[in-house]
Amino acid sequence: MDNNQNTLAGAEVFKLAPGDINHLFRRTGVKGNSLSAFTYNSEQAATSSPSELFKVLSESPRLGQIAGRLLEPDLKIEFNRGGAGAADDKYYVLLSTADKTVLTQMVNSQGDILLLLFDDWEPFLEWWINVYATPGVGDYRKVFPNVLETEILVCALHCIDIYRRSYMESMLDYRSGLSLSLTTQDFVQLLKRSLASKDKRWLLPTMFEVTPGLKNSSIALKPEHIKQAEELGFVTSNESTLTLGERSKIMGTEFITSWIGAIGWQATALINGEERSLSRVFLAPTAFANHMFSFEIGSGGVSRFRHQASTKLELTQSLDQWMESLRKVVGNGTVTINTDKTPQFKFCGQCGSKIKPGKKFCTSCGSAL
Incomplete structure (x- = not known):
């Protein structure tokens, strides 16, 4: 530069x-x-x-x-x-x-x-x-309503990449339709190939290649992670066959048409003389949203992530809060960082509405939580 x-x-x-x-x-x-x-x-x-x-x-x-x-x-x-x-x-x-x-x-x-x-x-x-950053658009539908295990994000980004791949192959083969179904075994094998390729033309390997330290996270894909990706609308399953869902199609099209690259960063500080990693973030801007994924290590060394789809103004506010938290950490020696300092609501798995702490039923659709 x-x-x-x-x-x-x-x-x-x-x-x-x-x-x-x-x-x-x-x-x-x-x-x-x-x-x-x-x-x-x-x-x-x-x-x-x-x-x-x-x-x-x-x-x-x-x-x-x-x-x-x-x-x-x-x-x-x-x-x-x-x-x-x-x-x-x-x-x-x-x-x-x-x-x-x-x-x-x-x-x-x-x-x-x-x-x-x-x-x-x-x-x-x-x-x-x-x-x-990009200007983005307001009211981007929430994709990942909770703090989730990073393996679920791996599945979701892989689904987006598979859609992009199918779209490009259909163009090269002069086909009007897309191949949106594959076996679970092929899904897993293709995921392994994607990560091993380190090819930053694709979203999933880019996340691991540009986000400092993310490769060192403990990632272990299990059937329940694919099931949770299904609940989020990225895929549907039928016995041993997986079919890309509506969320994969929507976000796949978004990244095909307007992904401008990605930025990963990691904050490290000297805490009581010891070098400590405090926060790790991956940002993938498109014309529709600045997709920010912040990672944290939970109990038992499990890697989790939080997602925000932000306009430029919202991203600025989030990173202002992020820096304020970092400065407090360096000042007092604690190591808890959250890129989202708003009250931590949960979200209904059926309708996506916010659920206030302590509620056992969704106040919008009545579903048990």
Whole structure:
């Protein structure tokens, strides 16, 4: 990612040559920590000279702030982008408890280190949202009403990919109809092939490839996960045959026509001197919604996810709340992060209506909960 060394979208922009990092250590006296991508090499520092790029930063009043965040951050967010036709990209966002400034660390096409310093999370988020999010549409039907096991999401995204695949094959074969049925065995085998391919043209492998640390989650697909995907409308089953459901068709068409790539990120902090992963998120924007999946590890190491289909404004509000939670975590040493800070309602499995805590029957359709 390339930018001029001046200002950009409310940020001050600096460049450094890779060898300038050693001189940044020497000039500022910062020792570094495990969250930083850089370590001090005294031999190289003693035998090399800083580049012309370093001079601009060394004369800036922002030198101390940038060195503190780049070399000794308290909170690191690793971002990866890819999927669909989007170019692969990786960068870091670094924060400190000393103040609210936000430093973005990138590498440009010439191999220089590109640094964007924002005064606060708000201007950073405005820039980030304008680059990666779509406007979306309001009142997107809720797809996953509860916090669910990640295996259910794996099944759902696989169904979307199968629909996309069938659609493309029908075009290549000049067929008007789609092949929407397959055996359960073929469904599972195709899922294994999808994940092994690491092919980011498809939604499911993209989620695992761009979301840092997600591959390390304990994922074990069971028949009940396919059953729950069926209850959500992604598939219907008949003995050993699975047929893609209405939800797969709707979302499959959505991703065929308007998926612009995906972004995965993970927030890591030093908690009482120990490096801890706090939050992991996958975002897949389309013209209809910014699909955000946040992951958490529950009891027994079970991976669960929460889904939000947001407009650009709603996504901005959610990520504002997310950062507020992260800053509190870094401040007090706890490790509970939720991207959705609204009251935790449950939803009726029959009609999808919100259920207030403590209710045993749906107040809309009367179904037992």
